[in-house]
Amino acid sequence: ETGVTQSPTHLIKTRGQQVTLRCSSQSGHNTVSWYQQALGQGPQFIFQYYREEENGRGNFPPRFSGLQFPNYSSELNVNALELDDSALYLCASSLGTIEGETQYFGPGTRLLVL
Amino acid sequence: RKEVEQDPGPFNVPEGATVAFNCTYSNSASQSFFWYRQDCRKEPKLLMSVYSSGNEDGRFTAQLNRASQYISLLIRDSKLSDSATYLCVVISNDYKLSFGAGTTVTVRA
Numbered sequence: 001e002t003g004v005t006q007s008p009t010h011l012i013k014t015r016g017q018q019v020t021l022r023c024s025s026q027s028g029h030n031t032v033s034w035y036q037q038a039l040g041q042g043p044q045f046i047f048q049y050y051r052e053e054e055n056g057r058g059n060f061p062p063r064f065s066g067l068q069f070p071n072y073s074s075e076l077n078v079n080a081l082e083l084d085d086s087a088l089y090l091c092a093s094s095l096g097t098i099e100g101e102t103q104y105f106g107p108g109t110r111l112l113v114l
Numbered sequence: 115r116k117e118v119e120q121d122p123g124p125f126n127v128p129e130g131a132t133v134a135f136n137c138t139y140s141n142s143a144s145q146s147f148f149w150y151r152q153d154c155r156k157e158p159k160l161l162m163s164v165y166s167s168g169n170e171d172g173r174f175t176a177q178l179n180r181a182s183q184y185i186s187l188l189i190r191d192s193k194l195s196d197s198a199t200y201l202c203v204v205i206s207n208d209y210k211l212s213f214g215a216g217t218t219v220t221v222r223a
Binding site for chain 2 (some may be wrong): 106
Protein backbone atom coordinates (compact mmCIF):
# COMPACT_ATOMS: atom_id res chain seq x y z
CA GLU A 1 0.00 0.00 0.00
CA THR A 2 1.10 3.56 -0.72
CA GLY A 3 0.19 5.07 2.63
CA VAL A 4 -2.09 7.59 0.93
CA THR A 5 -5.64 7.48 2.22
CA GLN A 6 -8.80 9.08 0.93
CA SER A 7 -12.25 9.52 2.37
CA PRO A 8 -14.99 8.77 1.78
CA THR A 9 -14.58 5.78 -0.53
CA HIS A 10 -17.96 6.30 -2.16
CA LEU A 11 -20.36 9.21 -2.26
CA ILE A 12 -23.71 9.92 -3.87
CA LYS A 13 -24.84 13.52 -4.32
CA THR A 14 -27.49 15.32 -6.32
CA ARG A 15 -26.97 18.02 -8.88
CA GLY A 16 -26.30 21.44 -7.36
CA GLN A 17 -24.95 20.11 -4.08
CA GLN A 18 -21.46 20.64 -2.75
CA VAL A 19 -18.93 17.95 -1.82
CA THR A 20 -15.67 17.80 0.11
CA LEU A 21 -13.21 14.99 -0.48
CA ARG A 22 -10.24 14.35 1.78
CA CYS A 23 -6.74 13.01 1.30
CA SER A 24 -3.97 12.16 3.72
CA SER A 25 -0.58 12.10 2.09
CA GLN A 26 2.19 9.61 2.65
CA SER A 27 4.38 10.44 5.63
CA GLY A 28 7.08 12.93 4.66
CA HIS A 29 5.39 14.01 1.45
CA ASN A 30 4.68 17.74 1.10
CA THR A 31 2.91 17.73 -2.26
CA VAL A 32 -0.60 16.57 -3.08
CA SER A 33 -2.13 16.45 -6.54
CA TRP A 34 -5.79 15.82 -7.35
CA TYR A 35 -7.11 14.07 -10.44
CA GLN A 36 -10.51 13.30 -11.90
CA GLN A 37 -10.87 10.00 -13.74
CA ALA A 38 -14.03 9.44 -15.71
CA LEU A 39 -14.97 5.92 -16.74
CA GLY A 40 -12.72 4.65 -19.52
CA GLN A 41 -10.48 7.71 -19.40
CA GLY A 42 -7.11 8.51 -17.93
CA PRO A 43 -6.83 10.72 -14.87
CA GLN A 44 -7.17 14.43 -15.61
CA PHE A 45 -5.06 16.81 -13.53
CA ILE A 46 -7.18 19.16 -11.40
CA PHE A 47 -4.58 20.95 -9.30
CA GLN A 48 -1.57 20.49 -7.07
CA TYR A 49 -0.73 21.81 -3.62
CA TYR A 50 2.81 22.25 -2.41
CA ARG A 51 3.42 23.36 1.16
CA GLU A 52 -0.14 24.70 1.49
CA GLU A 53 -0.07 26.75 -1.73
CA GLU A 54 -1.66 25.91 -5.06
CA ASN A 55 1.19 25.04 -7.42
CA GLY A 56 -0.52 24.43 -10.74
CA ARG A 57 -3.99 23.88 -12.07
CA GLY A 58 -5.53 21.97 -14.93
CA ASN A 59 -8.53 22.93 -17.06
CA PHE A 60 -11.16 22.79 -14.35
CA PRO A 61 -13.62 25.58 -13.48
CA PRO A 62 -13.32 27.62 -10.27
CA ARG A 63 -16.04 25.58 -8.60
CA PHE A 64 -13.27 23.02 -8.09
CA SER A 65 -11.19 24.32 -5.21
CA GLY A 66 -8.81 22.90 -2.68
CA LEU A 67 -6.86 23.30 0.48
CA GLN A 68 -3.72 21.85 1.96
CA PHE A 69 -3.20 21.83 5.70
CA PRO A 70 0.02 22.19 7.73
CA ASN A 71 0.22 18.41 8.07
CA TYR A 72 0.05 18.26 4.23
CA SER A 73 -3.32 16.55 4.14
CA SER A 74 -5.63 18.05 1.57
CA GLU A 75 -9.25 18.66 0.62
CA LEU A 76 -10.94 18.93 -2.74
CA ASN A 77 -14.17 20.91 -2.76
CA VAL A 78 -16.61 20.90 -5.64
CA ASN A 79 -19.53 23.32 -5.63
CA ALA A 80 -22.68 23.26 -7.72
CA LEU A 81 -22.23 19.63 -8.70
CA GLU A 82 -23.07 18.63 -12.25
CA LEU A 83 -23.88 15.19 -13.60
CA ASP A 84 -20.55 15.13 -15.48
CA ASP A 85 -18.71 15.45 -12.17
CA SER A 86 -19.44 11.77 -11.59
CA ALA A 87 -16.01 10.15 -11.60
CA LEU A 88 -13.25 8.61 -9.54
CA TYR A 89 -11.31 11.32 -7.73
CA LEU A 90 -7.73 10.41 -7.02
CA CYS A 91 -5.19 12.18 -4.92
CA ALA A 92 -1.48 11.52 -5.20
CA SER A 93 1.27 12.55 -2.87
CA SER A 94 4.90 13.10 -3.69
CA LEU A 95 8.05 14.35 -2.06
CA GLY A 96 8.24 17.37 -4.34
CA THR A 97 6.55 19.00 -7.26
CA ILE A 98 5.45 17.06 -10.32
CA GLU A 99 8.57 16.96 -12.43
CA GLY A 100 10.39 13.70 -12.04
CA GLU A 101 8.86 12.88 -8.68
CA THR A 102 7.08 9.59 -8.27
CA GLN A 103 3.48 10.09 -7.30
CA TYR A 104 1.77 7.68 -4.96
CA PHE A 105 -1.95 7.42 -5.46
CA GLY A 106 -4.64 6.84 -2.90
CA PRO A 107 -7.49 4.40 -3.58
CA GLY A 108 -9.78 7.20 -4.73
CA THR A 109 -13.27 8.44 -3.95
CA ARG A 110 -16.04 7.36 -6.30
CA LEU A 111 -18.52 10.21 -6.68
CA LEU A 112 -21.89 9.72 -8.30
CA VAL A 113 -23.97 12.79 -9.04
CA LEU A 114 -27.65 12.13 -9.69
CA ARG B 115 -5.40 16.93 -30.77
CA LYS B 116 -5.00 15.34 -27.36
CA GLU B 117 -1.70 15.95 -25.60
CA VAL B 118 -1.19 12.26 -24.98
CA GLU B 119 -2.78 9.47 -27.02
CA GLN B 120 -2.79 5.72 -26.55
CA ASP B 121 -4.27 2.82 -28.45
CA PRO B 122 -7.03 1.72 -26.06
CA GLY B 123 -6.74 -1.92 -27.12
CA PRO B 124 -7.67 -4.32 -25.72
CA PHE B 125 -4.63 -6.40 -26.48
CA ASN B 126 -5.59 -10.01 -25.84
CA VAL B 127 -2.52 -12.22 -25.66
CA PRO B 128 -1.76 -15.76 -24.45
CA GLU B 129 0.50 -16.38 -21.50
CA GLY B 130 4.13 -16.27 -22.51
CA ALA B 131 3.55 -13.94 -25.46
CA THR B 132 5.20 -10.59 -26.01
CA VAL B 133 3.01 -7.53 -26.25
CA ALA B 134 4.04 -3.98 -27.08
CA PHE B 135 2.20 -0.71 -27.45
CA ASN B 136 2.95 2.96 -27.86
CA CYS B 137 1.94 6.31 -26.49
CA THR B 138 2.28 9.45 -28.59
CA TYR B 139 2.61 12.98 -27.24
CA SER B 140 2.07 16.30 -28.94
CA ASN B 141 4.43 18.64 -27.06
CA SER B 142 7.93 18.24 -28.43
CA ALA B 143 9.32 19.97 -25.34
CA SER B 144 8.02 17.27 -23.00
CA GLN B 145 10.76 16.17 -20.69
CA SER B 146 9.66 13.35 -18.37
CA PHE B 147 7.85 10.17 -19.17
CA PHE B 148 6.41 7.35 -17.11
CA TRP B 149 4.33 4.22 -17.40
CA TYR B 150 1.73 3.54 -14.73
CA ARG B 151 -0.35 0.44 -14.28
CA GLN B 152 -3.97 0.53 -13.18
CA ASP B 153 -5.92 -2.55 -12.21
CA CYS B 154 -9.68 -2.59 -12.49
CA ARG B 155 -11.27 -0.24 -9.94
CA LYS B 156 -7.90 0.45 -8.34
CA GLU B 157 -5.57 3.43 -8.25
CA PRO B 158 -2.69 3.88 -10.73
CA LYS B 159 0.71 2.64 -9.59
CA LEU B 160 4.06 3.58 -11.04
CA LEU B 161 5.42 0.83 -13.26
CA MET B 162 8.56 2.51 -14.51
CA SER B 163 10.12 5.76 -15.62
CA VAL B 164 11.18 6.08 -19.25
CA TYR B 165 14.72 7.27 -19.85
CA SER B 166 16.16 8.67 -23.06
CA SER B 167 18.43 5.67 -23.47
CA GLY B 168 15.62 3.22 -22.85
CA ASN B 169 15.37 1.08 -19.77
CA GLU B 170 14.44 -2.39 -18.71
CA ASP B 171 12.94 -3.74 -15.55
CA GLY B 172 12.66 -7.50 -15.63
CA ARG B 173 10.20 -8.42 -18.34
CA PHE B 174 9.30 -4.80 -19.05
CA THR B 175 11.16 -2.57 -21.48
CA ALA B 176 10.41 1.11 -22.03
CA GLN B 177 11.71 3.17 -24.93
CA LEU B 178 11.54 6.85 -25.82
CA ASN B 179 11.60 8.09 -29.39
CA ARG B 180 11.88 11.87 -29.26
CA ALA B 181 12.06 12.31 -33.03
CA SER B 182 8.68 10.65 -33.52
CA GLN B 183 7.35 11.77 -30.14
CA TYR B 184 6.31 8.48 -28.67
CA ILE B 185 7.16 6.17 -25.83
CA SER B 186 6.67 2.44 -25.89
CA LEU B 187 6.24 -0.38 -23.42
CA LEU B 188 7.09 -3.98 -24.21
CA ILE B 189 6.13 -6.87 -21.97
CA ARG B 190 7.93 -10.17 -22.52
CA ASP B 191 6.77 -13.58 -21.34
CA SER B 192 3.34 -12.25 -20.36
CA LYS B 193 1.80 -13.45 -17.12
CA LEU B 194 -1.86 -13.56 -16.17
CA SER B 195 -1.03 -10.93 -13.53
CA ASP B 196 0.04 -8.50 -16.25
CA SER B 197 -3.62 -8.02 -17.19
CA ALA B 198 -4.29 -4.36 -16.47
CA THR B 199 -4.62 -0.94 -18.07
CA TYR B 200 -1.30 0.75 -18.77
CA LEU B 201 -1.29 4.53 -18.57
CA CYS B 202 1.44 6.68 -20.00
CA VAL B 203 2.29 9.94 -18.31
CA VAL B 204 4.04 12.84 -19.99
CA ILE B 205 5.36 15.91 -18.18
CA SER B 206 5.88 19.02 -20.27
CA ASN B 207 8.68 21.53 -19.92
CA ASP B 208 6.30 23.78 -17.95
CA TYR B 209 5.66 20.92 -15.53
CA LYS B 210 2.17 20.13 -16.80
CA LEU B 211 1.40 16.45 -16.28
CA SER B 212 -0.84 14.60 -18.72
CA PHE B 213 -2.11 11.05 -18.58
CA GLY B 214 -3.10 9.00 -21.58
CA ALA B 215 -6.45 7.24 -21.55
CA GLY B 216 -4.73 3.87 -21.12
CA THR B 217 -4.10 0.69 -23.06
CA THR B 218 -5.87 -2.42 -21.80
CA VAL B 219 -3.93 -5.69 -21.83
CA THR B 220 -5.61 -9.01 -21.15
CA VAL B 221 -3.42 -12.09 -20.78
CA ARG B 222 -5.28 -15.38 -21.17
CA ALA B 223 -4.27 -18.81 -19.96
